[in-house]
Amino acid sequence: MSGLCMVAAVSCGGGAADNNECVNTCDASSSKAVVENIMARRSIRKYKQQTVARDTMKIILECGINAPNGQNKQSWEVRVVDNPETMEFIKSAMSEGRDVNVGSCFRGAPVMTFIARDPSYDFSAYDCGLLAENMMLSATSLGVGSICLGSPIRFINDSPKKNDILSLLGFSEGYELCLCVGFGYPDEAPDAKPRDWSKVKFVD
Ligand SMILES: Cc1cc2nc3c(=O)[nH]c(=O)nc-3n(C[C@H](O)[C@H](O)[C@H](O)COP(=O)(O)O)c2cc1C
Structure with missing residues (x-):
């Protein structure tokens, strides 16, 4: 089954044929x-211990890389860490030389994605943000919670172990870590935070 069919089958409740043909079974209620x-x-900042299966993460990642992106350069790279020991290594490396363990900035999400941008492309940060949002929205539709995180980037960049962490993540030459998105099954149901409609205006 192609990636597109795989996603369609999940989001539309079936209908993807296995003979390389995608059958769209979505109806008007989908919108x-x-x-x-x-x-x-x-x-989500409180997660159950249960991890997210790689098959589920693959759907989320497939949605991520199908985000709109400048000139279809796909100017992002994503590394997925779902091994608790690897995550522990990153947390303790980030905390080295500090009074506190800063690993809590990952909010306990059992699966962490690290997203890097291509600084040679001026719109790369937008590409990465759109990829992150596609992943978070697809996760929601699959019952998976998520959190977009900027603070780990600062902690990693300030860490004396920065190079160790980056070489573990293994991004291509020139790519810069810019965002993390964590995933897991929610152990809380926070209310929506207020939004400011005055920031939006129709212009006649
Ligand atoms: C670029 C970016 C960086 C963020 N960094 C953090 C972070 O470091 N820690 C955190 O708890 N939440 C972080 N957030 C989540 C925001 O606090 C959250 O999206 C915002 O308060 C709105 O709440 P909502 O996502 O529940 O609608 C970040 C979100 C974005 C988009």
Whole structure:
């Protein structure tokens, strides 16, 4: 089954044929479902211990790399860490030389994605942000919680072990770590934070 069919089969409740043909079984209610899904997503900062299976993560990642991106350069790289020991290594490396363990900035998410941008492309940060949002929204639709995280980037960049962490993640030459997104099964259901409509105006 192609990646596209795999995603369609999950999001539309079946209908993807295995003979290289995608059958779209989505009906008009799907458009409402997308809006509801967007409005249902919240940053999750408390997770159950259960990890997210790699097959589920692959759907989320497939949605991520299908995000719109400048000139289809796909100017991102993603590393997925779902091994608790690897995550522990990163947390303790980040905390070296500090009074506190800063690993809590990952908010206990059992699967962490590290996203790097290509600084030679001026729109790369937007590409990475859109990839992150696609991943978070698809996660919501699969019952997986998520959290977008900027603070680990600062801790890693300030760490004397920065190079160890980056060589473990193994991004291509020139790529710069810019964002983390954590995933896991939610152990909380936070309310939506207020949004400021005055930031948005129709211009006549
Ligand atoms: C670029 C970016 C960086 C963020 N960094 C952090 C972070 O370091 N720690 C954290 O707990 N939340 C972080 N967040 C989550 C925001 O706090 C959250 O999205 C915002 O408060 C709105 O809440 P909501 O996602 O539940 O709608 C970040 C979000 C974005 C988009």
